[in-house]
Structure formats: structure tokens, C-alpha cells
Amino acid sequence: MERTFAIVKPDAVKSGKAGQILARIEAAGFTIRGMRLQHLSLKEAEGFYAVHAARPFFGELTQFMSSGPCVLLCLEAPDAIKKWRDTMGATDPAKADAGTLRRDFGMSIGNNATHGSDAPETAAFELGYFFRGMEL
Numbered sequence: 001m002e003r004t005f006a007i008v009k010p011d012a013v014k015s016g017k018a019g020q021i022l023a024r025i026e027a028a029g030f031t032i033r034g035m036r037l038q039h040l041s042l043k044e045a046e047g048f049y050a051v052h053a054a055r056p057f058f059g060e061l062t063q064f065m066s067s068g069p070c071v072l073l074c075l076e077a078p079d080a081i082k083k084w085r086d087t088m089g090a091t092d093p094a095k096a097d098a099g100t101l102r103r104d105f106g107m108s109i110g111n112n113a114t115h116g117s118d119a120p121e122t123a124a125f126e127l128g129y130f131f132r133g134m135e136l
Contacts, residue, residue, distance in 0.1 A: 005126035007115035010068035034074035
């Protein structure tokens with residue numbers, strides 16, 4: 001079993017799609033090991049996305065991620081990182097495969113409904129950023 005970190009982003013929460021996304025997560029075979037609704041502060045979003053601080057989209061990304069509540073998740077499944085990336089689909093909803101979360105719920109590259117860790121090291125950092133050990 002492997003764990004990964006996921007976010008239902010503010011755009012999906014605001015549009016009332018979080019429940020549908022959570023149902024699809026469970027239907028895809030993930031076990032939810034941790035879940036919290038949280039409105040990130042700008043400082044929390046900047047810390048979380050610090051790896052992108054030098055990129056031109058950093059300000060827009062952190063403003064968006066701190067614009068409203070999101071659902072923070074620890075998901076568990078065999079090969080969870082790859083499985084979650086496949087379930088989400090491509091970053092650009094227009095290029096995501098049919099039936100993926102981003103294709104069905106995303107509006108643009110920036111407002112694409114979900115986030116997921118891309119590697120074991122990233123998952124470890126992201127899970128640790130939002131969940132204390134005892135919570136999982």
C-alpha cells in the first residue's frame with residue numbers, strides 16, 4: 001500500500017463539486033486515511049508551493065489556493081501516487097482524458113479542481129505539511 005496527498009481545490013469546493021469528487025475517489029478504490037476542510041492562508045499556500053517560488057505563476061497560484069476552502073486528503077491504495085495522477089488527468093482539463101476528474105470538473109489549467117503529489121518524496125513532504133503523524 002502507498003499513500004499520496006490530494007487536494008480538492010477551491011474552485012471545485014466553491015462550485016459544489018467536492019462531494020462528487022470524493023465519491024469518485026472512493027469509487028476508484030482509494031481509502032481516505034485523512035481529510036480536512038481548510039481555508040489556506042496566503043502564507044500557508046506560499047509555503048506549500050515554495051518549490052515554484054521563482055516561477056511566473058507563483059503569485060497567481062498562491063492567491064488562488066488561498067481564495068477559499070479546499071479539501072485536504074491522504075489517500076491510500078496500491079501504487080496510490082500513479083493511480084491518483086491517472087484519476088486526476090492532465091493538468092490542462094482540455095487535454096485530460098475523458099472520465100478523469102480534471103476533464104469533468106476543471107475549468108482551466110489554473111482552476112483544474114484537484115492537486116496530487118507527483119513522487120514519493122513529494123507525497124511525504126505534502127502529507128507532512130498538512131497532517132501531523134498522529135492524524136494518519
